[in-house]
Amino acid sequence: MLIEFESVSVSFDAKTALDNINLKLDQKRIGVIGLNGSGKSTFARLLNGLIAPTEGTVTVGDINPATNPKAARQQTGFIFSNPDVQIIMPTVIEDVSFTLRSSKLSKDEIRSKALATLERFGIAHLADQAAHSLSSGQKQLLAISSIMVGEPKLIVADEPTALLDLANARLVSRVLLEQIEQQVVLVTHDLELAAKCDIVLLFAGAKLVEVGEPAPVISSYLAQN
Numbered sequence: 001m002l003i004e005f006e007s008v009s010v011s012f013d014a015k016t017a018l019d020n021i022n023l024k025l026d027q028k029r030i031g032v033i034g035l036n037g038s039g040k041s042t043f044a045r046l047l048n049g050l051i052a053p054t055e056g057t058v059t060v061g062d063i064n065p066a067t068n069p070k071a072a073r074q075q076t077g078f079i080f081s082n083p084d085v086q087i088i089m090p091t092v093i094e095d096v097s098f099t100l101r102s103s104k105l106s107k108d109e110i111r112s113k114a115l116a117t118l119e120r121f122g123i124a125h126l127a128d129q130a131a132h133s134l135s136s137g138q139k140q141l142l143a144i145s146s147i148m149v150g151e152p153k154l155i156v157a158d159e160p161t162a163l164l165d166l167a168n169a170r171l172v173s174r175v176l177l178e179q180i181e182q183q184v185v186l187v188t189h190d191l192e193l194a195a196k197c198d199i200v201l202l203f204a205g206a207k208l209v210e211v212g213e214p215a216p217v218i219s220s221y222l223a224q225n
């Protein structure tokens with residue numbers, strides 16, 4: 001899908017979180033880097049209507065997330081650093097099934113679709129376990145499963161590996177960058193991950209300071225900090 005930002009600014013009271021962003025992106029793997037407070041999460045949250053621009057227009061595919069947040073949330077799945085904030089049901093299978101609660105599928109169809117999704121992300125054996133009993137990496141895979149079962153067109157992941165140990169971070173990154181066919185926007189401090197994207201956006205002080213091939217954008221990030 002085409003992601004388009006036209007003169008987009010976001011302010012919180014007197015604080016400018018994003019300053020006049022102009023962009024057109026249709027790459028499959030879009031990395032977002034920058035120091036803390038540079039505007040990365042604000043950028044990510046605009047994509048599914050979690051926040052609206054103070055000025056300008058965001059368009060994702062055919063949808064303006066600010067004016068149609070319901071359609072935006074259906075189209076765009078959002079993965080947070082902390083999977084605990086998005087796991088809402090007691091067991092693993094219930095959590096994945098919850099996404100399908102308002103679909104026209106029967107109970108059996110929902111269960112088999114949920115199980116197939118868990119299978120795909122390697123956690124079907126945990127289906128009947130309590131979600132809170134999972135390891136942090138397994139919880140993130142559950143959060144991803146619960147998003148993916150709804151068949152979003154775009155995945156936005158805001159530092160999805162920040163709370164994970166190395167092995168789990170690698171597992172979750174592999175899922176996001178290699179196993180999902182959908183378009184992914186990946187906000188990360190892991191420059192190895194950013195290097196694997198098709199294009200990288202560098203934010204600094206609420207501005208988009210560079211966009212392009214990963215290697216030169218990452219080099220200038222390293223040089224500036």
Ligand SMILES: Nc1ncnc2c1ncn2[C@@H]1O[C@H](COP(=O)(O)OP(=O)(O)O)[C@@H](O)[C@H]1O
Pocket residue numbers: 012015016017034035036037038039040041042043
């Ligand atoms: N809800 C909010 N209320 C007030 N200020 C905010 C809010 N969200 C973000 N900000 C501010 O906007 C700036 C950009 O934040 P953010 O997009 O979260 O940066 P990043 O994700 O790169 O760390 C920061 O200075 C932050 O303090």
Ligand SMILES: [Mg+2]
Pocket residue numbers: 040041042158
């Ligand atoms: Mg952030």
